[in-house]
Amino acid sequence: MGILKRAASLPAVGLGLSLGIAPAHATGYWEYKDWSVAVEERITEEHDWLDCSAWTGGDGMPTLRMKVTRDDVGPPESFPQLQLNSVAPRGHSTQMVNGQAVGFIVDQKVVFYGLAHTDINEEGLQETTVRVRWDNALEMIKWMQSGTHLDAHMVRPYDGGIHLMRASLAGFTAAYGKMMDECGFSLELQQIEIDYN
Helix, strand or coil, X not given: CHHHHHHHHHHHHHHHHHCCECCCEEEEEEEECCEEEEEEEEEECCCEEEEEEEEEECCCCCEXXXXXXXXXXXXXXXXXXXXXXXXXXXXXXXXXXXXXEEEEEECCCEEEEEEEEEEECCCCCEEEEEECCHHHHHHHHHHHHHCCEEEEEECCCCCCCEEEEEEECCCHHHHHHHHHHHCCXXXXXXXXXXXXX
């Protein structure tokens, strides 16, 4: 089985090298209750990148993910946005369409919104991505750290909408901390104060 996996990855390595880009290599993986963290290194001729992500879901269900890249702008100027990814089976469409509003509800107490973007991925499958609005990213993180579960719900005012998924927030705080620490970002959740005078 290991030989088959290695052989299957050779064309991708060859393609990456012919473009002057080495494939991403996992440099670390951790699990914190219902959340996982991975660190991957990408090497190009111009720069070495370190991508750190935390996620839950998958295995046929939508995925909730946050991602940061070392040396990018980070806290307190910018915080990672929560992102929902849903991939449809071959020949089918995702439940969401372009521009569809999605609410992210923490413990039935607060809701944050994002708009769906649907496209065809590299495998020819329809994939929808929804990001929480960038200006709500910090508050979303704070609520997730104090919450127990998060529901993603398609907003359709005329019929009450459709429930997309429920995710446990157990382990989120530890996963967020590990993701940020591995990519060299502060764990403080204070937004920068802007003086307009």
